[in-house]
Amino acid sequence: MIARVQPLTRTRAVRGPFDYRLRADQTEIGVGSLLRIPFGGRRTLGVVVELAQRSDVAPERLAEPDGVLDTSLPAELVALAGWMAREYCSTPARALGLLLAPGATAGARAKRALVAELTPAGGDALRESSRLSERQRATLARLERQGPTVAAELGTPALRRLESRGLVSLTSRIQPRRPARHAVGSTSATAPELTEDQKRVLAPVLEALAAAGADPASQSTGEGQAPDGRRFLLHGVTGSGKTEVYLQAVAATLAAGRSAIVLVPEIVLTPQALGRFEARFGEVVAVLHSSLSQGQRYDEWRRLAAGAAKVCVGPRSAVFAPLADIGLIVVDEEHESSYKHEGDPRYDARHVAEHRAQAHGAVLLLGSATPRPESVLATTRLRLPSRVDHRPMPPVEVLDMRTQHHPLHPETRMALADLRRSAGKAIVLLNRRGWSNFLSCRACGHVWSCPNCEVALVLHRGGSFLACHHCGHREAVPGRCGVCASVSVARHGAGTERIEHELREALGETGFPIFRLDADSTALHQRAGTLARFAAARSGVLVGTQMVAKGHDFPDVSLGVVVDADQTLRFPDFRAEERTFALVTQLAGRAGRGDRGGRVLVQTLAPDARSIVFASHHDSDGFIADELGHRRALNYPPFSSLIRIVCSAHEEPEARAAATALHAQIAPPAATVLGPAPLFRLRGRARSQLVIKAGDRPAAIAAVGEAVDRIAPRVARRGVNVSVDVDPQ
Numbered sequence: 001m002i003a004r005v006q007p008l009t010r011t012r013a014v015r016g017p018f019d020y021r022l023r024a025d026q027t028e029i030g031v032g033s034l035l036r037i038p039f040g041g042r043r044t045l046g047v048v049v050e051l052a053q054r055s056d057v058a059p060e061r062l063a064e065p066d067g068v069l070d071t072s073l074p075a076e077l078v079a080l081a082g083w084m085a086r087e088y089c090s091t092p093a094r095a096l097g098l099l100l101a102p103g104a105t106a107g108a109r110a111k112r113a114l115v116a117e118l119t120p121a122g123g124d125a126l127r128e129s130s131r132l133s134e135r136q137r138a139t140l141a142r143l144e145r146q147g148p149t150v151a152a153e154l155g156t157p158a159l160r161r162l163e164s165r166g167l168v169s170l171t172s173r174i175q176p177r178r179p180a181r182h183a184v185g186s187t188s189a190t191a192p193e194l195t196e197d198q199k200r201v202l203a204p205v206l207e208a209l210a211a212a213g214a215d216p217a218s219q220s221t222g223e224g225q226a227p228d229g230r231r232f233l234l235h236g237v238t239g240s241g242k243t244e245v246y247l248q249a250v251a252a253t254l255a256a257g258r259s260a261i262v263l264v265p266e267i268v269l270t271p272q273a274l275g276r277f278e279a280r281f282g283e284v285v286a287v288l289h290s291s292l293s294q295g296q297r298y299d300e301w302r303r304l305a306a307g308a309a310k311v312c313v314g315p316r317s318a319v320f321a322p323l324a325d326i327g328l329i330v331v332d333e334e335h336e337s338s339y340k341h342e343g344d345p346r347y348d349a350r351h352v353a354e355h356r357a358q359a360h361g362a363v364l365l366l367g368s369a370t371p372r373p374e375s376v377l378a379t380t381r382l383r384l385p386s387r388v389d390h391r392p393m394p395p396v397e398v399l400d401m402r403t404q405h406h407p408l409h410p411e412t413r414m415a416l417a418d419l420r421r422s423a424g425k426a427i428v429l430l431n432r433r434g435w436s437n438f439l440s441c442r443a444c445g446h447v448w449s450c451p452n453c454e455v456a457l458v459l460h461r462g463g464s465f466l467a468c469h470h471c472g473h474r475e476a477v478p479g480r481c482g483v484c485a486s487v488s489v490a491r492h493g494a495g496t497e498r499i500e501h502e503l504r505e506a507l508g509e510t511g512f513p514i515f516r517l518d519a520d521s522t523a524l525h526q527r528a529g530t531l532a533r534f535a536a537a538r539s540g541v542l543v544g545t546q547m548v549a550k551g552h553d554f555p556d557v558s559l560g561v562v563v564d565a566d567q568t569l570r571f572p573d574f575r576a577e578e579r580t581f582a583l584v585t586q587l588a589g590r591a592g593r594g595d596r597g598g599r600v601l602v603q604t605l606a607p608d609a610r611s612i613v614f615a616s617h618h619d620s621d622g623f624i625a626d627e628l629g630h631r632r633a634l635n636y637p638p639f640s641s642l643i644r645i646v647c648s649a650h651e652e653p654e655a656r657a658a659a660t661a662l663h664a665q666i667a668p669p670a671a672t673v674l675g676p677a678p679l680f681r682l683r684g685r686a687r688s689q690l691v692i693k694a695g696d697r698p699a700a701i702a703a704v705g706e707a708v709d710r711i712a713p714r715v716a717r718r719g720v721n722v723s724v725d726v727d728p729q
């Protein structure tokens with residue numbers, strides 16, 4: 001037998017698979033097996049992608065694998081990796097690396113424990129007055145009472161002696177390391193009676209679930225087609241009961257004997273969502289996320305692969321859960337950019353979910369208060385028009401900052417003073433970390449910038465250091481200008497640190513609690529704690545970057561403030577309006593959920609921007625229609641596909657030359673290739689970019705993939721790195 005093996009190397013130049021000879025007794029090796037192999041004079045790991053009867057290479061020249069690891073990838077995921085490698089112009093090895101069990105290549109293994117069990121003879125000995133010491137009698141009695149028990153708890157040497165007399169059996173068993181369950185708050189394990197609106201939106205989903213199960217032939221629909229009756233978009237404001245609809249759709253999937261994947265943007269920020277699934281479905285829920293230990297992730301993965309768990313909840317990588325017979329894939333908060341992976345392959349979990357749903361004949365259920373225009377176009381939309389508690393959305397006031405000098409508008413400061421008097425709660429959002437955006441010399445105009453990246457350095461910690469937000473470079477705050485020696489240094493703009501300071505000023509020195517949440521203030525695992533403390537506080541202000549607009553459900557927030565709402569608009573990106581609309585709307589959805597009612601203030605330099613006007617009217621239908629009109633006119637996604645290629649090198653001419661060479665090689669039909677365009681220097685590397693705008697997506701991806709495969713290994717020798725991003729964010 002021949003195994004075609006894809007070695008797990010990062011380089012683009014190595015293109016497997018390569019043939020290895022299997023011995024007749026190696027029948028445990030199949031597609032997806034992880035092998036230790038000799039490769040190019042080294043030892044490495046590889047995944048079997050195919051078994052064959054014969055090879056084109058003479059048998060005596062074929063090597064044998066050195067060994068088999070005790071974890072393997074389901075064949076469906078091997079195929080998925082192949083698709084991803086093509087779809088994202090990456091390599092099969094890189095895609096396989098993402099899909100393997102967490103830690104598999106680092107030698108993660110199941111944890112075994114010696115388990116003791118009473119034998120029938122042991123039971124007899126306990127009842128008859130056999131020769132047993134007090135302690136032995138107690139041990140046997142305990143085993144009889146509690147069943148199989150980890151030997152270490154009872155004393156292994158003593159158990160060994162009982163085993164030698166045939167009274168106890170000792171076997172080594174796999175002990176899954178389970179992550180701690182999440183707090184569920186007020187939600188219970190039983191499903192509430194659905195509202196009429198929830199029933200109305202759930203009905204077509206249940207119908208599609210039933211139809212998908214009944215008709216396996218429907219699995220062969222082609223890709224990239226219009227709504228096929230199995231793709232839904234649940235469009236409803238925060239608090240409209242979407243999660244309850246997901247829960248009941250998952251329940252129906254399990255009842256039909258199938259499995260489900262639920263993707264959520266960030267577990268750390270939204271532990272309650274996960275807690276609700278755990279509370280409702282118990283042990284059949286497995287979670288996969290980065291704050292678990294590697295052992296826990298490995299074991300959760302194994303529980304899914306073995307079918308012991310049938311629902312996987314997790315962030316984007318959970319889309320690769322090794323589940324068989326998937327009936328439903330839910331993508332909560334489908335507008336979130338965290339579904340896009342930044343490493344190679346630069347996959348988009350929403351797109352992978354769509355592909356996997358198709359392969360399994362599964363129902364795809366996206367949900368959001370601010371769905372992407374592309375999802376609206378590609379799915380059957382189901383509306384949940386109001387909050388479950390029927391509270392109205394809070395009024396949104398747009399505050400024009402063009403004539404203001406203070407970072408907080410007078411209206412905002414007044415609202416904060418009211419908040420202090422009424423001891424209420426507020427969320428203040430500013431999507432920018434640090435104290436000031438940049439420093440400049442008042443005398444000569446010199447701007448302090450990063451030595452590795454062509455970007456300005458940001459002032460941090462009330463002025464104790466400067467930092468680059470791209471590469472992490474830090475330096476001391478300058479006393480004088482390095483160019484003209486002037487000591488007059490100007491600080492420009494405000495970040496979350498500065499706003500925190502301004503809030504303290506506005507609220508007076510009253511000890512009114514202020515909680516800051518951003519990547520500087522709190523490590524990843526502490527963020528949930530900050531959110532929980534704000535949730536538990538009777539009054540206070542939560543200030544931070546976009547993470548304050550997500551996740552936790554704060555019933556008693558009466559004021560929401562967006563500082564510099566058009567900050568996201570200033571990015572030169574066709575999604576700028578969409579992002580701004582989502583950010584303002586999501587924050588508005590967090591305010592006014594309790595008895596106090598609510599109010600949202602939006603400070604902006606662009607009060608007439610359409611995203612801000614639509615968001616202030618809570619008009620997501622209007623925004624989507626308008627945005628689709630613009631996208632159509634400019635031929636942007638979803639009316640075309642974008643592919644971005646970035647060539648980076650130490651020197652600018654090298655990067656540009658590689659981009660130019662690629663440009664000459666790429667001739668996709670019905671597409672335009674824009675560039676090469678220079679990008680700012682990043683982490684010490686000059687960059688040059690091509691953007692392909694394509695009508696025929698598969699043809700463009702194929703053309704780019706071929707050109708990159710041809711050119712990348714050649715330019716790599718000159719230190720040029722080529723990265724491809726299909727559907728860039």
Ligand code: ADP
Binds near residue numbers: 193238243245388
């Ligand atoms: P969303 O996911 O749209 O933000 P949720 O499903 O979290 O909405 O629902 C908002 C709140 O309403 C939650 O506290 C939830 O427990 C509650 N809820 C949802 N559906 C019902 C229902 N049918 N009956 C009673 N309470 C409900």
Ligand code: ZN
Binds near residue numbers: 442445486
């Ligand atoms: Zn100067």
Ligand code: ZN
Binds near residue numbers: 451452453470683
């Ligand atoms: Zn830098």
